[in-house]
Amino acid sequence: MSVGDFIRNSQVWKSIFRHPAPRDRRNRVVVMLTNVFLHLHPVSVRKSGIALSYTWCMGGLTFFLFLVETVTGVLLMFYYRPTLEHAYNDILALRDVATLGVLRELHRWGAHAMVITIWLHMYRVFLTGSYKPPREFNWGVGVILLVLTLLLSFTGYLLPWDQLAIWAITVGSNMARATPLLGYEGPGAKLLKIGDVELIHSGSDARFLLLGARFVGGETLLRFYVLHCVAIPLAVAMLIAVHFWRVRKDGGISGAL
Template structure:
């Protein structure tokens, strides 16, 4: 029952963050002097979606294995980070390879060349420690900026 409560709470969190961003956009609350807070909010939205993705993988069933396979292949094709992404040739010039099969984003996410125990461990640490710490810091900055910029009054 705790797992299901956690799952439904996560769904509610994603929906709430989307609705909050939508309200901020519709009311124009992202305009100066609040544009920095908008950027922090967008980062919090991305981190919320990353929390959702990493949590989706933790049951470690067949669906989770396919999800991490697709997600890591997307990371492999990321511009500037993956060996199959655009800009790969630009980063590997002058005989010095910045991105190799053992240093691209897919390898770093999986903890090796294949999905395995290291992958589960990495996503568990991301979901339970790393991303929540970053989110906590950004939420503190977000709330501080709301107070500093005059609260949640109408747009300026």
């Protein structure tokens, strides 16, 4: 008996994989049904539906890059402190001192790549008309995921706390100041007042809520850090679950039911 057979016949192996190797048709079906990760897929798909020239694989790559970002992001969190005092130096240390300092690069370029792949995924879905009934709702979920991906990227942009970061975020967040009615330099905000007291001012408007202060500073860094590492990823993970579930339920990757 070879070592391979010994392992495959052991009680431990059999408790994990409760069927023979997927070499015949029956077991290739069973493996898809018994594995929690694989069962995101159906058991069989239309052949034309998985042709690379048709699907481009971009949705799958976006999900894979999300996983890459999660793993590298968690690793980076071990060395990064979101305070004015430490943030920049921690990034410097990650670049110059840490072993495998390439992690920050993986995280940043992975994020850029993810923005591109999610656009291309949307592009493909549009061009094959895959948003058409009965899959309208899932297209909407996808649009929200696109927005959240951009927000993830945007909040992450601030964390190195360098000149590139602070000014990109200053410019970006100042747009919130111009929100109609809710931003203190937005149209109509000056009309919202009780007597002489203005309701919307620089300490109460939409931008203040986003930054946690009146200027991009330590409070903002902390706020964006929490959004970037916890709040938005959780929302994205939840919506990805909905998105995948609906892909299955609305007809699968190969076309409508």
